[in-house]
Amino acid sequence: AGSAVDVLGLDNKGAVEAADAVLIVVPWDGHEELVAALAPVLAGKLVISCVNPLGFDKRGAYGLDVEDGSAAEQTQRLVPDAVVVGAFHHLSAVSLWEAEGPLGHEDVLVVGDDRDAKEKVAALAATITGRPGIDGGVLRLARQLEPLTAVLININRRYKTRSGVSVSGIPA
Template identity: 50%
Template sequence: MTEPIDPTTLTVGVLGGTGAQGKGLALRWAKAGIRVIIGSRAAERAEASAAEYRRLTGTEHITGADNATCAGEADVVLAAVPWESHADTLTGLVELLRGKILIDCVNPLGFDKKGPYPLPVEEGSVAQQAEQLLPETRVTAAFHNVSAVLLSDLDQAEVDCDVLVLGDDREATDVVRALADAIPGVRGVFAGRLRNAYQVECLTANLIAINRRYKVHAGVKIVWPEEH
């Protein structure tokens, strides 16, 4: 019987922690007792955001640093950077991310007058691009489809959605599922190998369209019979 994973023993680095998705996840993890390092290209900007997050959460275990320090000091690293800077950001962190778990939550989306749409990714998916750039990193994909608005609204006690977790390393995906489960209302669900990440990344375009039409913050729920 595998011992349950205690996410509060981990330090999570958030690359792009000054953006909406990174902020929301950092706030929720800090509230759950997990140490968080906010990463940004500029250490001053990261620390300014960390100070704001400490105030919002009433905790002290959120710090800010440049991306290299963030990646070097964290046990698990979340990539929540813009798609346009994804490759450049990770390329500069190859050695620092060696052997660590990377959670990629980047969505390759474009926007025009018709709304959001998925962009092609030469490697197959954003997560597979990360895998190619970081051959000795335990790359996973998750947290693409959870609303940044709901995550950041700490007046919402729970965020009612599932997080689809993909990856080829079973132990790594179990850690990521535990980090999802640490957020009240959220459940981490294993959703396949990393090669299946593209459709999960692109599903965010559909959710944005739903949100705009119905004025909601839609997420994903997986339903199965109770006996399972």
């Protein structure tokens, strides 16, 4: 038996207005239009960009070139008054749906320009993986994190698995 949970249905604007932190988890196509439309209500919020600008063809997944450097940087440009952090790029949606406990075999890499915001996101990561996220540096490094997901998708396809990122050498 679980505890009672309140569920409330809202449109995107209403959900953002009601939240202290917002995760942007959308396909790359339409990302800019969505973030621009929500910019007035995203201002002042902690915005966690989980977007991976990817393309797909018969050879597999690949990272797209992004004019602003990355989806996270595009979000920061569109909402300069938000605190943008990039994280959760490499967690498999299927693993999240099917997991009955923490995804203990994966680390969440967290990038951003605000140390306090990164610490909040690292703590949020612990609720999913069982351990805090790892500070990967400044927001511009999302340029390297986002397309890395294409490599994992291709590994998963080749080996019929759900690979993830695990960083060794970080003290517990």
